[in-house]
Amino acid sequence: MTNNRSWIPYLLILPSVAFLALLFIVPLLQTIWLAFSDNGVPSPANAQRMMADINFARSIKNTFLLTLAVVPVQLAIALVMGTMVAKVGRGRETILWVWTIPLGISDLAAGLVWLSILQNSGYFNSLLLGLGIIERQASWLSYQTPVALFFAIAVAEIWRGTAIVMVIIVAGLNQVPREFREAAEIFGAGAWTRFWRITLPLIRPALQSALILRTVLAFEVFAVVYALGGRNFPVLVGEAYNWQNQNQNYGVAAAYAVLIMIISLAATMIYLKAIKVDPERLP
Amino acid sequence: MANIVIDRIRKSFGTFEALKEVSLTINDGEFVSLLGPSGCGKTTLLRIIAGLETSTSGDVLIGGKSVTGLPPKERGLAMVFQNYAVFPHMTVYENVAFGLRMQKAEDARVKAQVEKAAGLLHIEQYLDRYPNKLSGGQRQRVAVARALAVEPKVLLMDEPLSNLDALLRLEMRTELKTVLQSAGTTTIYVTHDQTEAMGLSDRIAVMHNGVVEQVGTPVDVYNYPATRFVGGFIGNPPMNFIKVPVTNGQVAAGSEPLMAPKETGDEVILGLRGEAVQLAPLQLGLEMKVRVAEPMGSHLLLTGSIHDQPVRVILPSSETVRSGDVIGLKLDPNRITWLSPESGKSFPAAMAR
Numbered sequence: 001m002t003n004n005r006s007w008i009p010y011l012l013i014l015p016s017v018a019f020l021a022l023l024f025i026v027p028l029l030q031t032i033w034l035a036f037s038d039n040g041v042p043s044p045a046n047a048q049r050m051m052a053d054i055n056f057a058r059s060i061k062n063t064f065l066l067t068l069a070v071v072p073v074q075l076a077i078a079l080v081m082g083t084m085v086a087k088v089g090r091g092r093e094t095i096l097w098v099w100t101i102p103l104g105i106s107d108l109a110a111g112l113v114w115l116s117i118l119q120n121s122g123y124f125n126s127l128l129l130g131l132g133i134i135e136r137q138a139s140w141l142s143y144q145t146p147v148a149l150f151f152a153i154a155v156a157e158i159w160r161g162t163a164i165v166m167v168i169i170v171a172g173l174n175q176v177p178r179e180f181r182e183a184a185e186i187f188g189a190g191a192w193t194r195f196w197r198i199t200l201p202l203i204r205p206a207l208q209s210a211l212i213l214r215t216v217l218a219f220e221v222f223a224v225v226y227a228l229g230g231r232n233f234p235v236l237v238g239e240a241y242n243w244q245n246q247n248q249n250y251g252v253a254a255a256y257a258v259l260i261m262i263i264s265l266a267a268t269m270i271y272l273k274a275i276k277v278d279p280e281r282l283p
Numbered sequence: 284m285a286n287i288v289i290d291r292i293r294k295s296f297g298t299f300e301a302l303k304e305v306s307l308t309i310n311d312g313e314f315v316s317l318l319g320p321s322g323c324g325k326t327t328l329l330r331i332i333a334g335l336e337t338s339t340s341g342d343v344l345i346g347g348k349s350v351t352g353l354p355p356k357e358r359g360l361a362m363v364f365q366n367y368a369v370f371p372h373m374t375v376y377e378n379v380a381f382g383l384r385m386q387k388a389e390d391a392r393v394k395a396q397v398e399k400a401a402g403l404l405h406i407e408q409y410l411d412r413y414p415n416k417l418s419g420g421q422r423q424r425v426a427v428a429r430a431l432a433v434e435p436k437v438l439l440m441d442e443p444l445s446n447l448d449a450l451l452r453l454e455m456r457t458e459l460k461t462v463l464q465s466a467g468t469t470t471i472y473v474t475h476d477q478t479e480a481m482g483l484s485d486r487i488a489v490m491h492n493g494v495v496e497q498v499g500t501p502v503d504v505y506n507y508p509a510t511r512f513v514g515g516f517i518g519n520p521p522m523n524f525i526k527v528p529v530t531n532g533q534v535a536a537g538s539e540p541l542m543a544p545k546e547t548g549d550e551v552i553l554g555l556r557g558e559a560v561q562l563a564p565l566q567l568g569l570e571m572k573v574r575v576a577e578p579m580g581s582h583l584l585l586t587g588s589i590h591d592q593p594v595r596v597i598l599p600s601s602e603t604v605r606s607g608d609v610i611g612l613k614l615d616p617n618r619i620t621w622l623s624p625e626s627g628k629s630f631p632a633a634m635a636r
Contacts, residue, residue: 177366177368179364179365179366179368180368180370182335182362182364182368183364183368183370184370184381185335185354185355185356186333186334186355186356186360186361187356187361187381187382187385187429187433188356188382188385188386189356189381189385190356193385198370202372204372279415280371280415280416281371281372281415282371282372282415283371
């Protein structure tokens with residue numbers, strides 16, 4: 001009798017598949033077509049125009065530098081946070097709640113928060129002035145201070161995006177039974193050894209998910225950059241936005257979108273290869 | 284090799300007192316079980332000895348040296364956990380070698396020790412596998428081999444067999460005894476299973492509500508329980524407790540009255556092992572009303588009452604008793620435990636033998 005009903009799971013899954021197909025796969029194919037066609041015929045014109053643009057190389061460089069600077073720091077901070085909170089008994093929930101507040105803030109709002117801190121008349125300059133460290137308002141976010149601008153964007157991104165990594169890491173750490181660390185301790189492993197040889201290998205799946213998610217999101221960075229740097233700090237999604245809205249050139253915007261997707265896919269593949277998760281070697 | 288002295292250990296979790304001044308001495312090379320129901324504090328005590336938990340007060344000495352405040356790795360001990368805690372991301376070989384690697388032992392010594400331990404536990408053929416490919420029993424062997432490979436002064440085992448199925452548990456129990464006898468390591472073994480404790484231990488410490496109620500050899504603890512709790516916890520069926528009146532220092536039991544200990548008042552509790560009785564003609568023994576008779580093959584199990592109090596006794600299967608019979612039971616005075624109705628403790632007369 002149960003065999004006759006094997007179509008039920010498919011039926012129940014169908015709406016979600018159809019919904020995703022309609023709103024994801026169709027636009028995806030349209031975007032790819034838009035990127036690689038010109039007046040209805042296949043053409044590399046959009047891609048060529050994208051690559052010939054003066055901001056193209058800069059936006060690639062900026063996006064990659066930002067990702068390289070932000071993701072490892074976020075992972076390290078998240079691991080430290082997760083390890084620290086694991087030692088806490090009472091108040092653990094409250095601490096986690098406070099730590100995840102940035103998760104509930106939209107990226108544009110986060111950008112504006114940091115803008116209010118770092119703009120010329122912002123809180124940071126007021127503090128420095130008050131302490132007598134600077135004598136007049138310093139500029140951190142202009143095109144004349146690219147290093148400060150880069151740091152400002154990186155710090156804002158780290159502030160905004162670490163919580164999601166932390167949530168995944170904490171969930172991963174919770175999956176590792178306490179006895180593994182205790183056994184290692186009994187058999188002579190110090191805190192550092194326990195972390196590197198026991199904890200880290202056992203949270204591989206969480207590390208992998210966190211890195212993939214965070215890296216893909218880092219390649220899509222936009223609103224924080226837009227709020228803090230405007231066009232002084234071109235990034236890939238920012239360029240796609242400009243071609244779409246300012247230049248009204250959907251083809252080049254689509255080419256950028258496809259490029260971002262290719263980069264994200266490549267990064268995901270690299271992580272899947274580099275951090276192999278063998279289910280047989282998990283608790 | 285080392286002896287262990289547990290000196291007035293207390294442990295409180297908030298207002299809850301998990302251990303109330305526990306003292307216990309374990310001799311060099313001895314196998315001692317901490318036996319008790321869950322929540323009695325036995326695992327807490329083991330974790331304090333291991334250094335995984337800190338005591339509220341008191342001291343632990345291993346080999347004459349206080350280890351309070353020392354981290355686990357400086358205590359010279361190894362431990363086997365209830366859920367094995369075999370590292371899933373390392374091969375069996377690397378698991379067994381883990382302690383030696385942490386000691387930075389030379390490769391040749393690691394290899395020799397791993398092979399020796401693996402040989403003892405019969406896991407040589409699994410050395411290059413990952414633990415998830417192994418059954419529970421095999422993983423347990425890996426955990427024991429990992430502990431023995433470092434040749435610890437003290438071996439701590441926390442319910443090591445309780446995750447195994449019944450048949451495997453019996454097999455592993457016998458094997459553990461063989462392996463540990465040849466190793467001669469001082470061992471503390473935590474269990475709630477009295478047959479495990481009886482079968483494996485040189486001595487048993489029976490714990491209850493954070494207190495050690497009795498320490499003794501399995502036979503002593505079985506035959507001469509120090510408290511009502513011990514008698515009731517050990518043995519299957521558990522010891523019978525019958526409150527009986529005392530007249531002129533005697534307890535009536537058919538034709539041969541029993542001499543109660545001098546310290547008793549008007550009443551005493553008679554602690555009676557189910558098998559320490561013989562069938563006797565009705566007027567010659569203690570009267571028992573049999574409610575249910577269950578022939579078990581090896582013996583006959585009778586459930587009923589004496590002095591209107593529930594009892595279970597065991598007779599040889601050759602006897603014929605039926606449900607509803609009223610029978611006489613002759614008691615062996617040497618195998619009776621007399622207990623005070625007030626304190627629940629046994630009178631020293633019984634302990635003295």
